[in-house]
Amino acid sequence: xxxFPQTPxxxxxxxxxxxxxxxxxxxxxxxxxxxGGIKETAxxxxxxxxxxxxxxxxxxxNNKATDSVSYEELPAIEVLPTIYQPALTQTHDIKHTKLDLxxxxxxxxxxxxxxxxxxxxxxxxxxxxxxAKGFDIHSIALLSKDKANMPLKYNYNDSLVLEINLDRxxxxxxxxxxxxxxxxxxxxxxxxxxxxxxxxxxxxxxIMPDSLNPNKPYQIWTQGETYGASCWFxxxxxxxxxxxxxxxxxxxxxxxxLSNGKLxxxxxxxxxxxSDYWKQELPHSPYLFVVAIGExxxxxxxxxxxxxxxxxxxxxxxxxxxxxxxxPDMLTFFSERLGVDFPWDKYSQAVVRDFVAGAMENTSATLxxxxxxxxxxxxxxxxxxxxxxxxxxxxxxxxxxTCESWANLALNESFATYGEYLWIDHKYGRDAADAHLSxxxxxxxxxxxxxxxxxxxxxxxNADDDLFDAHSxxxxxxxxxxxxxxxxxxxxxxxxxxxxxAHAFKTAEVNDLRMTFESVTGEDLNWFFDQWMxxxxxxxxxxxxxxxxxxxxxxxxxxxxxxxxxVFILPTQVEIVxxxxxxxxxxxxxxxxxxxxxxPIKKTPKLLNFDPEKILLCTRTEHxxxxxxxxxxxxxxxxxxxxxxxxxxxxxxxxxxxxxxxxLLHAATNDPYYALRKExxxxxxxxxxASEKTLQTQIIAIARTDAHPLVREAALARLxxxxxxxxxxxxxxxxxxxxxxxxxxxxxxxxxxxxEKAVYYAQMSENTDNPTLINxxxxxxxxxxxxxNQAFFEQHLPKTYTYNRYAMxxxxxxxxxxxxxxxxxxxxxxxxxxxxxxxxNWWIRLRAAEAIRDMRTQYVARQLSESRATAAIHNTTNTPxxxxxxxxxxxxKAIDTLKKRETNQQVLSIYNSFN
Ligand SMILES: [Zn+2]
Numbered sequence: 001x002x003x004f005p006q007t008p009x010x011x012x013x014x015x016x017x018x019x020x021x022x023x024x025x026x027x028x029x030x031x032x033x034x035x036g037g038i039k040e041t042a043x044x045x046x047x048x049x050x051x052x053x054x055x056x057x058x059x060x061x062n063n064k065a066t067d068s069v070s071y072e073e074l075p076a077i078e079v080l081p082t083i084y085q086p087a088l089t090q091t092h093d094i095k096h097t098k099l100d101l102x103x104x105x106x107x108x109x110x111x112x113x114x115x116x117x118x119x120x121x122x123x124x125x126x127x128x129x130x131x132a133k134g135f136d137i138h139s140i141a142l143l144s145k146d147k148a149n150m151p152l153k154y155n156y157n158d159s160l161v162l163e164i165n166l167d168r169x170x171x172x173x174x175x176x177x178x179x180x181x182x183x184x185x186x187x188x189x190x191x192x193x194x195x196x197x198x199x200x201x202x203x204x205x206x207i208m209p210d211s212l213n214p215n216k217p218y219q220i221w222t223q224g225e226t227y228g229a230s231c232w233f234x235x236x237x238x239x240x241x242x243x244x245x246x247x248x249x250x251x252x253x254x255x256x257x258l259s260n261g262k263l264x265x266x267x268x269x270x271x272x273x274x275s276d277y278w279k280q281e282l283p284h285s286p287y288l289f290v291v292a293i294g295e296x297x298x299x300x301x302x303x304x305x306x307x308x309x310x311x312x313x314x315x316x317x318x319x320x321x322x323x324x325x326x327x328p329d330m331l332t333f334f335s336e337r338l339g340v341d342f343p344w345d346k347y348s349q350a351v352v353r354d355f356v357a358g359a360m361e362n363t364s365a366t367l368x369x370x371x372x373x374x375x376x377x378x379x380x381x382x383x384x385x386x387x388x389x390x391x392x393x394x395x396x397x398x399x400x401x402t403c404e405s406w407a408n409l410a411l412n413e414s415f416a417t418y419g420e421y422l423w424i425d426h427k428y429g430r431d432a433a434d435a436h437l438s439x440x441x442x443x444x445x446x447x448x449x450x451x452x453x454x455x456x457x458x459x460x461x462n463a464d465d466d467l468f469d470a471h472s473x474x475x476x477x478x479x480x481x482x483x484x485x486x487x488x489x490x491x492x493x494x495x496x497x498x499x500x501x502a503h504a505f506k507t508a509e510v511n512d513l514r515m516t517f518e519s520v521t522g523e524d525l526n527w528f529f530d531q532w533m534x535x536x537x538x539x540x541x542x543x544x545x546x547x548x549x550x551x552x553x554x555x556x557x558x559x560x561x562x563x564x565x566x567v568f569i570l571p572t573q574v575e576i577v578x579x580x581x582x583x584x585x586x587x588x589x590x591x592x593x594x595x596x597x598x599x600p601i602k603k604t605p606k607l608l609n610f611d612p613e614k615i616l617l618c619t620r621t622e623h624x625x626x627x628x629x630x631x632x633x634x635x636x637x638x639x640x641x642x643x644x645x646x647x648x649x650x651x652x653x654x655x656x657x658x659x660x661x662x663x664l665l666h667a668a669t670n671d672p673y674y675a676l677r678k679e680x681x682x683x684x685x686x687x688x689x690a691s692e693k694t695l696q697t698q699i700i701a702i703a704r705t706d707a708h709p710l711v712r713e714a715a716l717a718r719l720x721x722x723x724x725x726x727x728x729x730x731x732x733x734x735x736x737x738x739x740x741x742x743x744x745x746x747x748x749x750x751x752x753x754x755x756e757k758a759v760y761y762a763q764m765s766e767n768t769d770n771p772t773l774i775n776x777x778x779x780x781x782x783x784x785x786x787x788x789n790q791a792f793f794e795q796h797l798p799k800t801y802t803y804n805r806y807a808m809x810x811x812x813x814x815x816x817x818x819x820x821x822x823x824x825x826x827x828x829x830x831x832x833x834x835x836x837x838x839x840x841n842w843w844i845r846l847r848a849a850e851a852i853r854d855m856r857t858q859y860v861a862r863q864l865s866e867s868r869a870t871a872a873i874h875n876t877t878n879t880p881x882x883x884x885x886x887x888x889x890x891x892x893k894a895i896d897t898l899k900k901r902e903t904n905q906q907v908l909s910i911y912n913s914f915n
Contacts, residue, residue, distance in 0.1 A: 001225055001394075002358035002387050002416075003468050080461040087405035087509075088238035090121040092128045094286070095175060098246045099233050101291065103220055108206045110184040114234050115143065119175045126169040130162040130180070131230035131237035133203070134188040138181040142167055152178065159188075162234065184232045201464060203231025207294075207353045212798045212834040217313060218255075219294035221352045221367060223360060224287035226406055226463045235286040239402050240507050242283035250275045251293055258292040258311060260284070260363045262345045280345060280363065283505050285402050290362030292350050303328040303347065311350035316373045323372055324349055326385055326427065330392050333426050334419065339497030343400055343504070349388070354801075354840040359387055361394030361416070371802055378770065381709050381741050385427065386420040386436065393419025401500055404507040406463040410455045410533070411508060413468070414476025421477060431673035434614070434639035437481060440474035445538075445619060447471065452536040455479065456510045478617045479532045485615045486528065486571060487521050495520040510534070527569055532617070539568040539618040545608045547601070554608055556597045558590050561621075567593050568618075575612035576605045577635055585612065607631055614640035626654045630663050642667075642676055650683040661688075665698060668715075674708035681714040690722040700730045709739030716745045720752045728754055735761055740772035747776045751783065759784055766792055771804040778811035785815050787824040797831055806844050809835065813851040817858065825855050826887045833894045842904045849898050849907075852891060853914045859888045 096117035103110055118128060140162070142150045155163040162180075170176055186202035207219040222232055230237035249257045253274045257263075261280025268274050297317035301308040301324075308331070310324040327347065335341045344364040355369035368391075372384050397415035417440065425433035447470035455476050460466040484492040499508070499516040514529045540562040546555045556574055560567055570590040576599065577583050588597045609632075610622070624632065626649065633645035646667065654660050667680035681702065689696050696719070703715035716734055719727045731753070734746035751758035762780040765773055774796050781789045793812045800808050809832070816825050829852065836848035862884075882890070895914055902908045 001360040001468070002390050003473070082459050082461045084458055085405065085407055085460055085463070086458075087240050087407075088236070090240060091123070091125055092118045092236065093121050094236050094241050094243040095119055095283075096245070097233070097235065097243045097286075097289075100248045100250075101233075102250045103206075103293075105206060105208065105218070108185070108187050110186075110204055110232055112180075112182050112184060112233060114180045114182070116178050116180070116234065117175055118178065120170050120172045122172050124169045124171050126166045128164050128166060128178075129236070130164060130178075130234045131160070131227075132156070132162050132180070132182065132234040133160050133227075133231045134185050135159070135234070136183040136185065137162070138183070139179075140164060140181075141179045143177040143179050149179065180234045182234065186231055189231055201226070201228045201231070201356075203228030205354065205356075210834075210838060212831070212838060215799070216353060217294060219292070219353055221292040221294075221355070222290050222362075223356050223367075224289055224362065225360060226287065229286040229289055232291075233286075233289065235289075237286055239285045239287060239406065240404050241286055242402070242505060242507075243286065244281050244283050245289060246277070246279045247289075247291065248275050248277045249291055249293065254295055255293050256296045256298060256311065258348055258350050258365050259290060260288070260365055282344065282363075284363045284399055288361070288363040288399055290360075290365050290367065292352060292365065292367060294350075294352070296350065299324070301325070301328060303331040303342070306342070307346040307348070309346070309348040311348065312373055313351065316351075316375065319373075319375045319379065322376050322379055323374065323384065324388060326383075327388065327392065329427070330385075330389055330423055333423065334393060334396065337422060337426075337493065338396055338500060339493065340396060340400075340500045340504070342395060344395060347392070347395075349391075356840070359391045361391045361398055363395070363399045366391040369802070377738060378740065378772075380739050385423060389420050389423035390416045393422075396500055400505065401503040402507045404509040406467055407458045407460070408456055408509045409463070409467045410457075410472040410476040411510060411513065413472040414455065414480055417473045417477035418480045421481065431639040431676075435643070435673070435675050437478065438614070438640055438643060440477055441617065443470045443473075444475040444478065444617070448538065452538075454536050455533045475538075475617065476533075482532065482615055482617060483517070483528065485613065487517065487523075491517075491521050531568060535566070537562060537564050537566060539570060539616070540621075541616075541618050542621045543610050544623055547604060547608075549604045552601050552603070554599045554601045554605060556588070556599065556608065556610065558595050558597070558610075560590070560593045567591070570616055570618075572611045572616055573613075574599060575609040576601055577607040577609060578603060579606045581635070607635060609636065609641065612636075612638065612641075614638070614644075624648070626652050626657055626660060630659055633663055633667065639673060639676070642671065642673075643679065646676060646679045646683060650679075655685055655688065661695075665695065668702060668711075669698070674706075674711050677702075677706065677708070677711045678714040681711065681718055684718055686718050686721040689718055696722050696724070696727070700726055703730050704733060709737070709742050712737065713739070713742045713745045716742065716749050720749045723753045728757070732757070740770050740776075744772055744776040744779075747780060751780055755784055769799075771800055774800065775804055775807050775811065778808050778815070782811040782814035782818065785818065787819050787821065789815070790819075790824055790827060793828070794831055797835070802841060802844070805835070805839070806841075806847055809844070809847045809851055813847075813854055816851070816855060820858065820862075822859065822862065822884050822887060825858060826882075826890075829855070829891060829894060833898070836894075836898050837901055842907045845898075845902070845904075846907050846910060849895070849911060849914075852894055852898075856888065856891045856895070856914075859884065859891065 098115040100113040140152045153165045186204040189202040209216045247259045257276040259278035264279050265277045296311040297314045299310040299320035310320040312320045331342050349366045351368050359368040394416045398412035403411045424436050495517045542559040544557045573585045575585045586599050629645040629648045664680045671677045699715050706712050731746045731750045762777040832848045836845050839845045899911045
């Protein structure tokens, strides 16, 4: 799956990919443009570890609040030890799964009938264990020709596993069928299940309007990975099971349904419901089963003779093609590149509300979180091709060839992450692809500051919490890129094709991948797989150069400075660049902690470039100085070299250097890749721009004319110290920009230079539906609002979601502190409390709860005892009059209620420190 969008320090505005929470939690939110663009958007900042002071990294998507269940005692936090986690021992194999499903929206129940066709794996057996979490079991019977519906005895004491006694021992060449009639009750799971089955993973989700969001659509959807499938149907819930399936879904006629495989028939029932019958004959793992139900607009596209459908909410019908429209081209590209055609019956993509991750690659029916739904104007800043490509690539790596156990999850996720790179390279070119890969490296290095793990992890505590991270995803993708570079394109894709064909509709573990590569290349690759996949850490390199002109020799001194004892083996190249522009590359192989390489040269070189394609997964310290990096920018064509030069120059902060200023302006105006134009602008100093009229004029021109909105925005952001009529005019002009992002920054710039104008524009724009613009206005009011602007927050906050909601709470909290009166503050309690109780994302619940905590702190700071005599005021909730003391009492009760209802133990531990 794709975890929520995550980003490294540097930037991009967008979301995540498949499940697991990518550290989403962790970094900035970024908008990840299709072309790999990266854009820092501070307003979308997500909670960081520093914010909360504990490691909450990867479980963002696993938290679902519930508003329909009350809780008594919450258990203490269960700290699970890190242990060896083997693949499930296969005693029985599920050959086929047939389900008949109905739903009780009111109770949030699934009423199901399952017929499982099973077979002993090898050993004769008269017992079978079936995972079924939190079910009410109505009957279990054996189906056979001679003994139709023979009831079977079973034990279900833990409400997790059905231990079923068969009527007799079965041999490995015998199949048998079990019929299970049950009611799945996902809300029970939140209360009852802890431990290695994730606390918040309930598998089946009912979405419906609530008091906070009365316009929320009715939807039902499922999430299987990692152990959620058995929350809604009985199965052997492990990735090393593969089963064909049939699912009949009965719903009210107004709903569309989506599941795996083909829609074979739709039958209207006498009671006004409709039964859709879906069937997939190709076997896949239970965690890839899916049901999605909702009122959708469906855009029908096509690839070869297969259906390609895009399910969006009706409001986004017009932009469905703009959001997903590259899918058929991706199907062609991946099928050809991998040498294996897309194997499944169809490919549908659906957007669901309150999803637990960025997206999930359910076989032939991928689900995405709602942030993918954008109109064409909103798509100007970049599309979501990366996440779309990631999920599609999983249909080979994950769905066709499945990791044998979650320890080998990286075989799914590393490839899916690398699929993003392959698509971006194919569609948007080398700069965009390099930028994407560079971001992946930074995401991993960022995470590596907190933890270092082997990519393939047999030892872990909880799969959901531990494995869906920047190691399994970004580091894994970079390792595959190194492997490709080491063996060459032909060998890489030959091996990948062989691996896919050998393990199609089966499972694989990392040794299968290694042995395929060894078979193709003839090389023993244990060193590579051990070093990069089975061992933690990465090399930290210090690189120094010298040139002996007299003897025509260049020297490269490489030191591995990482703290561990480990020494990495690193085959790479050094590129020698001569003054006439000619270049040559020489191979080196690093295998020691300190190593000196002497290279023959033809004449005195202009530059020496270590690892010129920037393939190695490492940190590098080089000693080049300002001029060295200026030369590097001008003389190298590679994105990474240009980016690295700009980064280094930014850090050197050599602002008096005229050559540097010239380079920055040159890059800001002329670099072919927008993210580097933006990077150069970001390095320019606002104060310098304010004091140099010519420079200011050039920046204004960029702000008005650059083709990319994120460059225009960066230019505007650099004008915030230039209080001239021309700059004010540029900001005003930008208020009509096609990009909301640009308008956001223009509003902020105006606020700095001419606040009354910014407030005017904010008020004029209040009726927008665009979340970026809503946040822009909220940002202004958080700095200059008065209590009369509270209505804006109360109106829009319930309609926002995920990152935008997080940002809006942030602004609201600042706004309330700014107003600094009990009445305004107290009027926000109901909305904040509702979010803190009901939002599906723990980090949003937490932020809302923190806003309430801050409210309480304010009350106390206002010296309650003094105000007690005078403050008898109205509040919004009907209570006629309440003293400040009574209001404080209300707030305390609200916090107590949050503590009682919160299901995420880490969040709860923070609440317990509130007062
Ligand atoms: Zn994924």
